[in-house]
Amino acid sequence: MELPVLLITQGVLLPEAKIKVPIRSKNNLAMLDRFILNRSVAKTLILVAYRTETEKKVYDIGTIAMIEQVTCFTSSTYTQYTLHIVGVSRAKIIDYALPVSRVKQIYSTGDVSEEKEKELYAVVSEFERSLNREESMTLSNALRHMIPERHVDEVVDVVASFLPRVGYEKQLEFLATVDVPTRVDAVIEWCTKHLESHPPRPTRAVSPVGIALPGGGVKGLGKGMRRQQESQNPLEKLAAKLEAANLPEDVKERVFEDLNRVKSSGGHGQETSMLTTYLEFVADLPWSTMTNDDVDIKKARVLLDDSHEGMENVKKRVLEYMAVRSLRDDGSGKVMAGPILCFSGPPGVGKTSVAKAIAQSLGRKFERISLGGIRDEADIRGHRRTYIGAMPGRLLQAIRRSKTRNPVILLDEVDKLFAGVHGSPSAALLEVLDPEQNGAFMDHYLNLPFDLSQVIFIATANDLSTIDGPLKDRLEIIEMSGYSTPEKLRIAERHVIPSQLETHGVCPDYIRLPDDGLQHLVTGYTREAGVRQLARQIASLCRHAALSIAEAMNGTKDADAMPDLSLPIVYDREKIDDVLGPATFGDRSSDMVERLKSGFRPGMVFGLAWTPYGGELMLIEGVAATTMSDNGKGKIVMTGKLGDVLKESVGVARSWINANAERLGVDSLLNKDVHVHLPAGAVGKDGPSAGCALVTALFSLVSRQLVRSDTALTGEVSLTGLVLPVGGIKEKILGAHRAGIKRILLPEANRADANAIEESIKSDLELHFVRDLDEVLLKMMTPSSFVLSKL
Ligand SMILES: Nc1ncnc2c1ncn2[C@@H]1O[C@H](COP(=O)(O)OP(=O)(O)OP(=O)(O)O)[C@@H](O)[C@H]1O
Secondary structure, eight states: OEEEEEEESSOOOOTTOEEEEEEOSHHHHHHIIIIITTSOOTTOEEEEEEBOTTTOOBOSEEEEEEEEEEEEEEOSSOEEEEEEEEEEEEEEEEEOOSSEEEEEEEOOBOOOOHHHHHHHHHHHHHHHHHSOHHHHHHHHHHHTTTTTTTOHHHHHHHHHHTOGGGOHHHHHHHHHOOBHHHHHHHHHHHHHHHHHHSOOOSOOOOOTTSSOOSTTOSTTOOHHHHHHHHHTOHHHHHHHHHHHTTOOHHHHHHHHHHHHHHHHTTTOSHHHHHHHHHHHHHHHSOSSOOOOOOOOHHHHHHHHHHHOOSOHHHHHHHHHHHHHHHHHOOSSSOOOOOOEEEEEOSTTSSHHHHHHHHHHHHTOOEEEEEOTTOOOHHHHHOOOTTSTTOOOOHHHHHHHHHTSSSOEEEEETGGGOOOOSSOOHHHHHHHHHOTTTGGGEEOTTTOSEEOOTTOEEEEEESOGGGSOHHHHHHEEEEEOOOOOHHHHHHHIIIIIHHHHHHHTTOOGGGEEOOHHHHHHHHHHHOOOSSSHHHHHHHHHHHHHHHHHHHHHHTTOSOGGGOTTOOSSEEOOHHHHHHHHOSOSSOSSSOHHHHHHTTTOOTTEEEEEEEETTEEEEEEEEEEEOGGGTTTSOSOEEEESSBOHHHHHHHHHHHHHHHHHHHHHTSOOSTTOOEEEEOSOTTSOBOSGGGHHHHHHHHHHHHHTOOBOTTEEEOOEEOTTSBEEOOSOHHHHHHHHHHTTOOEEEEEGGGHHHHHTSOHHHHTTOEEEEESBHHHHHHHHBOTTOGGGGGO
């Protein structure tokens, strides 16, 4: 037969064994691309050929293998494919060529005496117990159906694949050995050698592979031992587990039918082993185990207040939610479905930790499912069992982990679900969240209805605009905005520092972080909306402290007897610079604002952008092509990865300037070619909120007057020059403040949003609210601008 070739230079795949091969070489990538990717690969056969590094030649015996799965890991810089394959049989390579070679399957020969077999099983049993628990489980699972049927040839292959230390050359030799008795001798020898340095665990007097052996089992084992095996029959154990799982009646019937099928097959065969794994999963699911809700609103309030600083609105909404739940609870254990909360905001503002606090105050288990980047419906709903390597979906896996049927499940990053080629995960999620349907949720793998109606789902998102409409409809959005510097200082002092000290085992008395040190840490080493980076920097200081203390103690247990270290270690500005290196960001002022202070030219203006990671200062630049400034066609070139809505805003800005040029005494853009650019071209920008900034930039260009470089603005404009409200005001103000901007122009209609900002920030800023573009230009142009008199 002719098979595509996978060429490897280390590790040997023996029949029945499974390996994962990362695909790196050019040849293997070409083979993957041509024969495997974008095809249905299940059960595809390939030839694994081996090349010896020393002789640089391909070995004439290979392994025919079956592909079980292809996995792909993608990062921003590379993509790594990995093939999961299982060995099928030995093969003689008749005609080696790439990418396809001609091979002939070869079969094992020779009989093994009963004595030898007994010796083999005894030594394999010891060998199994010398492995770590995980390997030992894998080995016994692999051998489960072989020993009872006396597949000695397969047994030795599987065991040999657990002996990689034997070396590549020896394993290749083993692969080439068709005579089974010779292979048995080799395995006995290798196992015995391995056992010299890895003694077996003492306990467990069971069969070599941890399962009962039918029809008398392995000859030579005593009666007592056989009885013990019988009492440990895994099928009986499984049956008992299924009984104890308290399955609903309709489910029970189907499950026990499957169990009988396994029983009647005697427990062997690949299909049976898949069915057994399935039944184990069924038995592990918490069909009827629930925790009792313990809703004490007072306690919940204390817990939330203790664990979370500020965020009063969020806490209020969460407590209301819990109060409503408790009123709906009629004591029957069934609570009517309520709204599904979705915390939306930049990273590190406490979305996950508030969700955890909800679970904790209800006394429920907490599980998190990360949805980021899921493209496949099967991730949510599982694979059908007919697929090789089928698995249940993430929902049921989370339920199994929680061991209860009513946990709080956090659906993290619902905004990052994408529809791929294999169905829409967001539609599957919709079904999960629908109280009409989730009482009988069907996972493809489980293929039995499972009741998810008592689960509390909470979602998180960074960017609401990317959530599918119908899914968003189901969610009750609670916005969580970024923190100001004073808020961060308080969160750090009361929460992050104590928890990091505890995590790193540093006694609070040994370390001191004075106010100016903490302030330096926040403003000089982090630029973020949440407190993630800050927590990381504090962790670095804790590790530094732990190391200094450990070194000074040098074996003594008495911290007071540390001659080389004066305690507490004080992390002031200097010390922090010393430990973490020079500050990455200039204190309080962004690099951009500093750099541009003296370099502002007509046509430049600071806008404000909302991003999923918090508010950002955004430079807008416009230039007129001077050589053809007055004989152009009024064309506008736009660059900087702009979305459609932003491009339309440039059009609106241009029309307004043209319509008002005469009144304002400036040139119009009718015969000027202009280029508008928004730097940081790699980041996509969209939305109407840059309207005011664009008009200002174009006005500055045609009037050749400077815009104030100490001011940033946001606001949508209408064609007639009205300034319309925009979203993300708090994030934008905080972003500007972080960047060192003190003067901000906002739409009048956003006054209430701006007022919600805490006083300490507001007092540090000059906020101006504007109604129309004339007001905008008056406030944005530098005071010396001659055109101002016309406004
Ligand atoms: N207001 C706060 N009070 C106390 N701790 C806070 C507060 N906000 C955030 N934290 C802490 O900051 C850390 C990061 O928060 P968390 O992981 O919940 O963020 P997140 O918003 O879920 O971020 P992501 O979206 O990246 O998952 C946690 O240790 C959390 O306890």
